[in-house]
Amino acid sequence: MTEATKLREDICRIAKSMFDRGLTCGASGNISARLSDGTFLMTPTGSSMGFLEPSRISHLDAGLHLLSGDPPTKEIPLHHAFYGTRAATGAVVHLHSTHAVALSMLPDIDPDNMLPALTPYSVMRLGKVQRLPFILPGDPAMADAVRGLAGKRSAVVLANHGPVVAGKDLWAAAYAIEELEETAKLALLTRGARAAGLTTSQIASLVRTFEIDW
Template identity: 80%
Template sequence: MTEATQLREDICRIAKSIFDRGLTSGASGNISARLSDGTVLVTPTGHSMGFLDPARISHIAQDGRLLSGDAPTKEVPLHAAFYDTRAGTGAVVHLHSTHSVALSMLPDTDPDNVLPPLTAYGIMRLGKVQLLPFFLPGDPAMGDAVRGLAGRRSAVLLANHGPVVAGKDLWAAAYAMEELEETAKLALLTRGLQPKMLNPEQVRQLVTKFDVDWD
């Protein structure tokens, strides 16, 4: 099996799992993965993540030209911003997951560090998650905002829209995205209940031991 064939099948498998568990709905959300030649496979526009066809996955060149497959998601500039600014990025996942979107709309959410330090894996897999402003869907300015972070964040949360996570490969990006959504859910469930969070020393130990990007 070729690299591209394997990635096409993995994208569809992960997308269906995400859809079946209600982490994104309708035709929302998109996934991309970079091939070793620098080109990118990305889910096509207007397609439900629960019913993707590997043969119709969009294959785009480094300059954004469509090489084969259906027309790509309009969020290609958002994905490209992570590939261009974070060395080692092999995949990007963007969802409209409910709890993350809800957290993005609350007035006391910290824009520099959206997720409270509730669990070890929330720190290990995500580092700090940056809250970005609201943009119209498909607006290239979303990509500009990610580029403005100069590679300092592997995950961002678009206000009133949804999270975007970059990972070293497709599975790492998917696992990190799920961790983001679960941590957002925990944050909402424990809101106002004064939960015992990880203290600064515990966070420091995690950051040091697992080499987490944290600034």
């Protein structure tokens, strides 16, 4: 099995799992991954993550021109901004997951670090999560906002829209974005309950031990 064939199948498998568990719905969400030759695989525009076909996944060259498959997601610039600013990025996942979107709309969250440090794995897999302002879907300003972070964040949440996470490979990006959604859910469930999150010293220990960008 070639690298591209396996990656196509993994994209479809992960996307269906996320769709089936309600992490994104309808024709929302998209996934991309970079191949070792510098080309990209991306989910097609207007497609449902629950019903993708490996042969129809978009294959783009390094200049983002379509080589084969269906036309790609309109969020190409958003994905490409992560690849361009974080050299280690091997995949990007974008969802419209309910709890992350809900948290992004609350008035009193810190846009520079919108996800409270409630569990060690949210810190380890995500670092600080930036909330970006509302931008029209597909607008190149989304990519500009990500580039403005200068590669300092692997995870952002587009206000009123959804999370986007870059990872070293497809599975790492998928695990991280699921951690983001679960932590957002925990944050909403414990909101107003004076829950004890991680202390500053506990976060510092995690950052040192696991060499996390913080």
